[in-house]
Amino acid sequence: MGRITLDKVRKAFGDVEVIPPLDLTIEDGEFVVFVGPSGCGKSTLLRLIAGLEDVSDGQIRIDGKDATAVPPAKRGLAMVFQSYALYPHMSVRKNIAFPLRMAGLDKAEQDRRVAAAAEVLNLTDYLDRRPGQLSGGQRQRVAIGRAIVREPAAFLFDEPLSNLDAALRVGMRLEISELHKRLKTTMIYVTHDQVEAMTMADKIVVLRAGHIEQVGSPLDLYRAPRNLFVAGFIGSPKMNLIGGAVAAGHDATTIGIRPEHISVSAEAGDWKGIVGLSEHLGSDTFFHVTCEGIDGPLTVRVGGEVALDYGQTVWLSPDPAQIHRFDQNGLRIA
Amino acid sequence: MARAVTTRRKIATTVLAWAIGLLIFFPIFWTILTSFKTEAQAINNPPLFWGFDFTLENYAVVQERSDYMRFLWNSVIIAGGSTILGILVAVPAAWSMAFVPSRRTKDILLWMLSTKMLPAVGVLYPISLIFVEFNLLDTRGGLILVLMLINLPIIVWMLYTYFREIPAEILEAARMDGATLKAEILYVLTPMAIPGIASTLLLNFILAWNEAFWTLNLTAASAAPLTAFIASYSSPEGLFFAKLSAASTMAIAPILILGWFSQKQLVRGLTFGAVK
Numbered sequence: 001m002g003r004i005t006l007d008k009v010r011k012a013f014g015d016v017e018v019i020p021p022l023d024l025t026i027e028d029g030e031f032v033v034f035v036g037p038s039g040c041g042k043s044t045l046l047r048l049i050a051g052l053e054d055v056s057d058g059q060i061r062i063d064g065k066d067a068t069a070v071p072p073a074k075r076g077l078a079m080v081f082q083s084y085a086l087y088p089h090m091s092v093r094k095n096i097a098f099p100l101r102m103a104g105l106d107k108a109e110q111d112r113r114v115a116a117a118a119e120v121l122n123l124t125d126y127l128d129r130r131p132g133q134l135s136g137g138q139r140q141r142v143a144i145g146r147a148i149v150r151e152p153a154a155f156l157f158d159e160p161l162s163n164l165d166a167a168l169r170v171g172m173r174l175e176i177s178e179l180h181k182r183l184k185t186t187m188i189y190v191t192h193d194q195v196e197a198m199t200m201a202d203k204i205v206v207l208r209a210g211h212i213e214q215v216g217s218p219l220d221l222y223r224a225p226r227n228l229f230v231a232g233f234i235g236s237p238k239m240n241l242i243g244g245a246v247a248a249g250h251d252a253t254t255i256g257i258r259p260e261h262i263s264v265s266a267e268a269g270d271w272k273g274i275v276g277l278s279e280h281l282g283s284d285t286f287f288h289v290t291c292e293g294i295d296g297p298l299t300v301r302v303g304g305e306v307a308l309d310y311g312q313t314v315w316l317s318p319d320p321a322q323i324h325r326f327d328q329n330g331l332r333i334a
Numbered sequence: 335m336a337r338a339v340t341t342r343r344k345i346a347t348t349v350l351a352w353a354i355g356l357l358i359f360f361p362i363f364w365t366i367l368t369s370f371k372t373e374a375q376a377i378n379n380p381p382l383f384w385g386f387d388f389t390l391e392n393y394a395v396v397q398e399r400s401d402y403m404r405f406l407w408n409s410v411i412i413a414g415g416s417t418i419l420g421i422l423v424a425v426p427a428a429w430s431m432a433f434v435p436s437r438r439t440k441d442i443l444l445w446m447l448s449t450k451m452l453p454a455v456g457v458l459y460p461i462s463l464i465f466v467e468f469n470l471l472d473t474r475g476g477l478i479l480v481l482m483l484i485n486l487p488i489i490v491w492m493l494y495t496y497f498r499e500i501p502a503e504i505l506e507a508a509r510m511d512g513a514t515l516k517a518e519i520l521y522v523l524t525p526m527a528i529p530g531i532a533s534t535l536l537l538n539f540i541l542a543w544n545e546a547f548w549t550l551n552l553t554a555a556s557a558a559p560l561t562a563f564i565a566s567y568s569s570p571e572g573l574f575f576a577k578l579s580a581a582s583t584m585a586i587a588p589i590l591i592l593g594w595f596s597q598k599q600l601v602r603g604l605t606f607g608a609v610k
Contacts, residue, residue, distance in 0.1 A: 102514075
């Protein structure tokens with residue numbers, strides 16, 4: 001079980017309020033991702049749930065029980081740190097067994113569980129090595145192994161993949177998602193990478209300056225961002241945001257259109273523009289097009305390999321059904 | 335050209351280092367040398383570097399006249415006891431300063447260190463009174479306590495600098511893994527800080543071993559360590575210089591050998607964790 005409820009949770013360091021009173025419910029078995037730019041308070045929020053930071057006000061409940069004043073050791077949560085935080089003086093086996101040893105399990109049970117976790121994480125051959133003798137990916141797996149052996153109520157991940165190289169990161173992302181499917185345990189995952197958020201989450205919590213900007217499934221956030229911040233943060237490349245007369249034409253202060261919802265034509269369209277830089281990814285091509293009457297270049301996504309010359313004149317047409325409208329406060333107009 | 339300059343500089347610094355080393359070592363060397371001379375030759379003018387009659391008589395006399403082993407044993411107990419007791423007190427203190435610092439932590443550390451700037455004789459009277467009151471005069475327990483307190487600021491400082499090198503996340507991981515505070519300090523912090531703790535133990539053992547002010551003032555016979563053993567051979571007229579030298583050599587030999595075998599740890603200790 002792992003239902004976590006935050007009730008008006010507030011955190012201040014001295015006079016600086018990093019998290020204003022905040023409510024959030026994380027259902028049992030959910031994969032929740034906290035995402036936001038650095039300094040948005042996502043890691044602090046995770047540490048509050050973990051118990052590594054004291055809550056200034058409000059209440060944290062785990063499975064209905066007040067856990068606000070419960071020390072981290074007694075909350076029944078497991079955490080995977082960005083730096084892995086392995087015990088350098090212990091072998092991989094001892095690292096993974098440490099939480100079991102602390103829980104006072106007998107040796108045979110410890111060995112059984114460590115062997116099972118090592119099997120799942122492909123660490124069986126490395127059990128007698130020290131963390132210093134492992135690669136980054138292997139260390140991360142040891143950290144995950146240490147978390148899963150004790151069968152916690154929930155897993156907390158604090159930017160676990162940011163120290164890995166890009167290729168490894170994609171692999172570990174899949175492994176963690178796979179783990180969630182199999183264990184069906186609540187997972188709370190902190191990242192600044194919106195791709196990780198979109199690909200892994202059941203529910204994304206977008207944070208800015210300690211405030212929750214929006215909570216929803218990845219596609220909810222993609223389809224209907226509640227405000228300009230979420231609109232700009234979710235999706236890659238970023239949504240094009242257009243103000244001025246063009247927006248006024250749609251009865252809005254700002255309109256947003258995603259790069260994948262603009263079509264390009266050499267002959268005719270809504271907006272006339274000049275092609276700037278092109279980015280060829282093979283599967284997609286991104287064009288940066290400067291249009292008349294629109295500030296800043298627009299990003300356009302075209303599937304496959306398409307070549308347009310630098311300086312060439314093109315016509316862009318947004319898909320009218322995919323235009324997001326925002327009012328003068330930056331909030332979505334339904 | 336550049337290479338030649340470097341080599342010349344290397345030679346110069348090596349020679350200089352040896353010169354300084356020999357200069358510092360000279361008094362010890364002279365003491366050891368004198369301990370093998372006769373009393374007459376020991377005070378000969380000009381001083382004799384060679385050509386004296388090599389004798390072990392001084393050692394024989396010293397050994398006969400006083401019970402070296404008893405002093406040695408007292409030194410071991412007092413230096414060892416005060417160091418171990420100090421570590422036990424300092425580990426939790428350094429833990430809290432390194433990992434849960436408050437706004438006052440730096441001030442407290444400086445204040446602790448500032449007590450080392452006070453001349454010891456300034457508190458001789460109050461401490462003597464306390465010793466009399468609690469019947470601690472000339473007891474090993476009393477000396478262990480005093481030397482522990484005297485060296486505690488250094489022990490806390492050293493451990494604090496070592497602990498600061500340990501990432502806090504690892505201790506947080508232990509907490510998340512269900513470790514109590516005791517388990518966290520015992521199974522995670524201490525094993526990771528073993529090199530630092532070893533240097534601290536060593537340096538403070540040496541400091542306590544050499545401590546003379548309190549050991550001389552607060553002991554008489556039964557708890558007297560090697561410092562008192564040396565002092566018992568010094569006389570205002572400078573007589574029995576050879577015997578004093580023999581006693582001194584016997585007193586410093588154990589710590590000299592210990593220091594020789596643990597040079598690496600010691601250097602680390604003296605640099606207060608600045609060198610990794």
